[in-house]
Amino acid sequence: MKDFFQKLGKSLMMPISIIAAAGIFLGLASILQNPDIVGETFVSFTSVQNVIGFVRALAGALFGNLPILFAVSIAIGMARKEKPTSAFSAVIGFIIFHMTLNYILALNGYTVETTSIDYLMGQGMTELEATQVNAQYETVLGIFTLRMNVFAGILVGGLVAALHNKFYNIELPVAISFFGGKRFIPIITTVVVPLLGLIMYYVWPLFGAAIEALGNIIADSGIFGTFLFGFLERLLIPTGLHHILNQLVRFTPIGGIAMIEGEQIVGALNIFNTALAQDVLDFDLMASATRFLAQGKVPFMVFGLPAAGLAIIRTARSGEQKRVKGLLYAALLASFTTGITEPIEFSFIFVSPILFVFHALMSGLSFMLMDLFNVVIGNVQGGVIDLTVFGVLQGTETNWFFAVIVGLGYAFAYYYFFKYIIEKKNVQTPGREQLDEGQDVVINDDGNIGETIVHALGGVNNIEEIENCFTRLRLVLKDANIADEKALKETGAAGVVKIDDTHLQVIYGPQVEGIADKVKGVPGNEEK
Incomplete structure (x- = not known):
């Protein structure tokens, strides 16, 4: 499993x-x-x-x-x-x-x-x-x-x-x-x-x-409903069913009903946009409508998830951090600026139920706190653009500063919780493959390292499958017991881990992808 x-x-x-x-x-x-x-x-x-x-x-x-x-x-x-x-x-x-x-x-x-x-x-x-x-x-x-x-x-x-x-x-x-x-x-x-x-x-x-x-x-x-909305909205992200929930609050009576200039307006987003178009903004009316909109997202999208991404980067091995930064910095910036969170969320929600549920709970709490503090930001994305345009630029009556204050707390909570869980549970977030005993890896490649490794593994006929992660050559063998661990270490491997009678892992560090290609390049291994 x-x-x-x-x-x-x-x-x-x-x-x-x-x-x-x-x-x-x-x-x-x-x-x-x-x-x-x-x-x-x-x-x-x-x-x-x-x-x-x-x-x-x-x-x-x-x-x-x-x-x-x-x-x-x-x-x-x-x-x-x-x-x-x-x-x-x-x-x-x-x-x-x-x-x-x-x-x-x-x-x-x-x-x-x-x-x-x-x-x-x-x-x-x-x-x-x-x-x-x-x-x-x-x-x-x-x-x-x-x-x-x-x-x-x-x-x-x-x-x-x-x-x-x-x-x-x-x-x-x-x-x-x-x-x-x-x-x-x-x-x-x-x-x-x-x-x-x-x-x-x-x-x-x-x-x-x-x-x-x-x-x-x-x-x-009431207020618990706001929490429940935020919690479920994140929890349903992988299934796409969050769209149903969003549609219900944005465009139906579930999101609210308001009379604006003698016209009945239905749905949170409809009420917000109609109220925003008025000459005089009714912040009490907008506060009721926006409790299901972007204001509840700002603390975790602008502050929390970027901090979680930073924790993922910091918990990666030093040799892997450059690669992980290249992947996650773009994801963090997307979440921070526009509230596009899938790139960073999908890096942990499928590998750690604990982190996923924590994120969903914090999302629900964020919506509830913004409702309690009467924050009025609105719109649908939740990034710093929405915070600036619909919060800061609309004046202090939007109470946008509460979103920032709560967000700063979220940054610390996300960073330290993610860091603790990733390290404590050894969560397989990007760059988390560790070298055994902290040994340095020096590859001894005489030009035939692929053939040398294949021979040490018992030959082409003993190899069923060849894969690699960030630092390890992951192998499925017919018989892992005949692999020559000494010969593998002589190629520069920091360690050899036998999972069971058919699964073997050889630790090469960041150079592993090139080594895997050379092993697959040995005749007979092309499709493994």
């Missing part, structure tokens, strides 16, 4: 590195297109804004297609051999999964048109009921489907990887032998994935119904 989750964690880091960079571009584009920050004159430069808009669209496309990125990365990371075939099959599986859902939905009368809020209200539903139905669906790669976010990618990628590992070397009867081996993987994927889609068609709406019920509880629970 540990080996499985280590592979899963490593697989999840592949799309994270991309969206961390994309988050920076989104943040910069958001700033450069905001007249409250750069001025109306700069925003009026059409040619410049077109370029900025293009960059923003490209970065946004990566976030919009994050589920398929997860499907492919997990299929690659979890496959033992023939990884390109696994990736190819994951794309097929992802499309088939959502096409299955799309087809079943259409058979039951659910389409983009029949699930739109206007259509549903025309059929006699209230705005709340219509919004609840509409929030359960989305369009992925142009396919109308259930809203499952990255959870769909994880499910499909995991299933494809399991099928791949079981059948990639299957031998079929001579008459159909052409379809055996790796060619069989897309075929079995096409057969099995629709069954997963069928199951999820009936199972996933149950989760959505549970979220709707919780939304009603939140609306009737």
